[in-house]
Amino acid sequence: MGQYEEKTLNKKELAWKKDALELGEGLIEKYSGKEIATLTISLLDDAFENAMQTTWWKRPRKFMIATGLGYALGQYLVDQLGFEWIAYKDYQGKDIAVKHQASGIISFPISAIRKRLKTKEYRFMEDYVQVLKKELTMIKKEIPRLHYVSQSKVGLTHLEAIKEACQAGCKWVQLRMKEVTFQEYLDTAMAAKTICQNYQVKLTINDNAAVAKAVQADGLHLGKEDMSPLEARKIVGDIIIGGTANTWEDVQRLSKEQVDYIGLGPFRYTTTKKKISPVLGIDGYTRIIDQMKAQEIDIPVLAIGGINPSDIKAILSTGVWGIAASGLITNAKDKQKTCTEIMQQLKD
Numbered sequence: 001m002g003q004y005e006e007k008t009l010n011k012k013e014l015a016w017k018k019d020a021l022e023l024g025e026g027l028i029e030k031y032s033g034k035e036i037a038t039l040t041i042s043l044l045d046d047a048f049e050n051a052m053q054t055t056w057w058k059r060p061r062k063f064m065i066a067t068g069l070g071y072a073l074g075q076y077l078v079d080q081l082g083f084e085w086i087a088y089k090d091y092q093g094k095d096i097a098v099k100h101q102a103s104g105i106i107s108f109p110i111s112a113i114r115k116r117l118k119t120k121e122y123r124f125m126e127d128y129v130q131v132l133k134k135e136l137t138m139i140k141k142e143i144p145r146l147h148y149v150s151q152s153k154v155g156l157t158h159l160e161a162i163k164e165a166c167q168a169g170c171k172w173v174q175l176r177m178k179e180v181t182f183q184e185y186l187d188t189a190m191a192a193k194t195i196c197q198n199y200q201v202k203l204t205i206n207d208n209a210a211v212a213k214a215v216q217a218d219g220l221h222l223g224k225e226d227m228s229p230l231e232a233r234k235i236v237g238d239i240i241i242g243g244t245a246n247t248w249e250d251v252q253r254l255s256k257e258q259v260d261y262i263g264l265g266p267f268r269y270t271t272t273k274k275k276i277s278p279v280l281g282i283d284g285y286t287r288i289i290d291q292m293k294a295q296e297i298d299i300p301v302l303a304i305g306g307i308n309p310s311d312i313k314a315i316l317s318t319g320v321w322g323i324a325a326s327g328l329i330t331n332a333k334d335k336q337k338t339c340t341e342i343m344q345q346l347k348d
């Protein structure tokens with residue numbers, strides 16, 4: 001592919017987008033015959049089809065349709081699938097597009113409508129979105145089912161705890177340090193990276209995108225009080241980004257922020273984290289996973305918070321992908337035995 005440039009929308013393009021979205025809203029309401037409470041893809045398909053079935057002298061001009069409905073389709077991808085508006089420029093000229101930063105997929109909704117005006121396919125958007133969803137699923141990152149969250153205690157540093165977890169067979173480790181300076185976090189993360197590389201284990205950094213970037217970590221975990229995943233993605237690029245959810249509303253928000261997995265908790269009361277949210281228990285996971293299925297939110301969920309090996313079977317039965325554990329592994333007398341037992345249950 002030749003040279004191309006991607007930029008965020010400038011002031012003029014943002015103002016144009018605002019007008020185009022207003023135009024789109026008017027077209028959708030007029031030609032679908034419904035008021036837009038929530039924009040659905042079938043409303044968009046109805047509007048396009050009906051507008052084009054109207055006798056030609058009453059039909060909105062093709063330019064208006066491509067602009068209004070094209071921007072509306074783009075905004076749907078932004079709101080529902082976590083795309084972002086960009087200005088895309090190559091040797092053919094400039095076009096307004098939307099990009100999914102985590103996967104690199106770029107879609108041109110306005111051009112897509114222009115093309116269908118020529119081919120006279122007036123009901124294509126449902127399929128168009130399905131194909132994008134499928135592409136996003138296919139390039140999903142590999143998420144192991146067991147995630148060890150580091151913890152220090154008297155006689156055990158974070159680095160020692162991480163090394164022992166790697167020796168015990170964990171394949172994915174999170175460095176989670178609190179109340180340390182940036183330099184201390186960075187130095188420990190560098191050393192953790194070396195340990196993890198020696199054992200071919202993935203390393204995630206908790207809270208801090210700059211540290212994750214500096215040590216070229218495999219992942220970054222962000223909670224509700226940390227930087228937003230979309231903002232962090234611009235710093236760390238295409239690594240695994242996870243987000244914390246404690247409620248269904250958190251899951252809905254994260255599903256639009258391009259996270260690769262969700263840490264959903266707490267399963268049970270735990271002393272590992274200060275200020276935890278109300279416990280979810282098996283009922284909480286069942287309810288939230290069912291809501292995710294109903295809304296077709298397909299992001300792996302890791303249960304977290306006070307988990308013991310005897311909980312795993314019931315947790316998995318809710319549809320959760322895996323577990324994140326800290327105290328269970330840090331305090332295990334025989335870490336290898338504990339990790340093997342967990343991984344056998346998780347079939348990881």
Ligand SMILES: Cc1ncc(COP(=O)(O)OP(=O)(O)O)c(N)n1
Nearest residue numbers: 206221222223224244263273304324
């Ligand atoms: C896998 C996983 N899930 C949740 C958390 C909690 O993150 P956060 O809410 O930001 O709280 P702190 O861990 O930063 O105290 C996590 N770390 N990992």
Ligand SMILES: Cc1nc(C(=O)O)sc1CCOP(=O)(O)O
Nearest residue numbers: 265266270272305306325326327
């Ligand atoms: C880091 C963390 N986050 C939680 C949340 O609910 O968001 S619970 C938790 C602590 C996990 O450690 P342990 O396995 O020792 O309970």
Ligand SMILES: [Mg+2]
Nearest residue numbers: 207222223226
């Ligand atoms: Mg955090």
